[in-house]
Amino acid sequence: MRVISIIPARGGSKGIYKKNLRLLNNRPLVVYSIEQSLQAKLIDETYVSTEDNEIRKVSIENGAKVIDRPPELANDTTSTESVLLHATEYSKNQFDYIVLLQPTSPMRFPRQIDEAIKLILKEDGDSLLSVYQNASFFWNNDGTSINYNYKNRPRRQDKEWEFVENGSIYITKKETLLKEKNRLGGKIIMYEMPKWMSFEIDEPFDFELIEYLMKTKNKTEFLNLKEIVKELKLIIFDVDGVFTDGSIYLDENNNETLKFSRIDGKGIELLRKNQFRLAVITSENSEIIKKRMEKLNISDVFIGIKNKIKIYNALKDKYELDDNNICFLGDDIQDLEILKKVGLSCCPINAQQIIKETSLYKSHFKGGDGFVRDVCNLILRNLSNSN
Numbered sequence: 001m002r003v004i005s006i007i008p009a010r011g012g013s014k015g016i017y018k019k020n021l022r023l024l025n026n027r028p029l030v031v032y033s034i035e036q037s038l039q040a041k042l043i044d045e046t047y048v049s050t051e052d053n054e055i056r057k058v059s060i061e062n063g064a065k066v067i068d069r070p071p072e073l074a075n076d077t078t079s080t081e082s083v084l085l086h087a088t089e090y091s092k093n094q095f096d097y098i099v100l101l102q103p104t105s106p107m108r109f110p111r112q113i114d115e116a117i118k119l120i121l122k123e124d125g126d127s128l129l130s131v132y133q134n135a136s137f138f139w140n141n142d143g144t145s146i147n148y149n150y151k152n153r154p155r156r157q158d159k160e161w162e163f164v165e166n167g168s169i170y171i172t173k174k175e176t177l178l179k180e181k182n183r184l185g186g187k188i189i190m191y192e193m194p195k196w197m198s199f200e201i202d203e204p205f206d207f208e209l210i211e212y213l214m215k216t217k218n219k220t221e222f223l224n225l226k227e228i229v230k231e232l233k234l235i236i237f238d239v240d241g242v243f244t245d246g247s248i249y250l251d252e253n254n255n256e257t258l259k260f261s262r263i264d265g266k267g268i269e270l271l272r273k274n275q276f277r278l279a280v281i282t283s284e285n286s287e288i289i290k291k292r293m294e295k296l297n298i299s300d301v302f303i304g305i306k307n308k309i310k311i312y313n314a315l316k317d318k319y320e321l322d323d324n325n326i327c328f329l330g331d332d333i334q335d336l337e338i339l340k341k342v343g344l345s346c347c348p349i350n351a352q353q354i355i356k357e358t359s360l361y362k363s364h365f366k367g368g369d370g371f372v373r374d375v376c377n378l379i380l381r382n383l384s385n386s387n
Helices: 029-039 052-063 080-090 108-124 174-180 204-216 225-230 262-273 289-296 309-321 334-338 355-357 371-386
Strands: 003-008 045-050 063-067 097-101 129-133 165-174 189-194 234-237 275-279 300-302 326-329 342-348
Touching: 003 080, 029 045, 029 097, 029 108, 029 204, 045 052, 045 080, 052 063, 052 189, 063 080, 080 097, 080 342, 097 108, 097 174, 108 165, 108 189, 108 300, 165 174, 165 189, 174 262, 189 225, 225 371, 234 289, 234 309, 262 371, 275 309, 289 300, 309 326, 326 334, 334 342, 334 355, 342 355, 342 371
Parallel strands: 003 045, 003 097, 045 063, 129 189, 234 275, 234 326, 275 300, 326 342
Antiparallel strands: 097 165, 129 165
């Protein structure tokens, strides 16, 4: 079975000038769909169909192959189906399924593309579209209700809701496309996505909305982590709520103790083997922390620090680094200033809300319960992928 993807990206756009090249979180819009397609495990070839030389250049630089679209298929009245049929002809029908990824729907993950491909195969479908579940009551412009009886208004949890086409993922069997001349036909399968991933870019405000969503959701899904990790040289850790769960344990003699995770220690060892410098900056003043860091062979340990940014800047100067060379793991308000500066900012799942909104990576693990190891694995995995 051979699966190809088509990303239609013409240069002209009535609503937004050069929309497909406009920067979204500092990256051209079309690049998101290219990278998502390239990272999907079940797509064999990624093509961008365009008539624009600048889009052509950006697409090739980011790993896609380009189908040179004739001018007559690059105007305001051109249908997406005609672009798909042209791509089919260009590829000499050498595929079984074609995946349409529209650049104006950048909120999708590579794994979702794979899930959609698996679903159409499992259900033996002829075509597939991505959808989200509607949760709104609709009315006609003549004052009549569409999807409910207003005289017998159902509770939202009791209503069988419709699904809304979100424009993100379409998959079509080759034979269906050639027969129907349409992206949809035959046995149609629906792949459900969250509503927050279903916004499309049609006007300038949509860029602001999607940038906000990317920042408040787990942004690493939308970033090129390989490039970020490639720049890292120093990993700095907070302790309380990062290496520990934030709790203080007292024995019968009122002696304090802290709980650390052994698996975090192995992650630290692996980072060191990969030549990363390691440091700790914590506001806590504890001999237990000092002894634990000695055991982990972390030499740059600063405890009882109230002004963390001062130590951060001193470490930058000491090792002649830029902000993008540093990763910081923090969980609370005192870490905010550093998290805003570094190349890779990370927090545990139970961090304070403002920290989660600021951090590039929000782990699914709690501090003291695998968070440090999770970040270590994230760095090492992407370091391996970039080599």
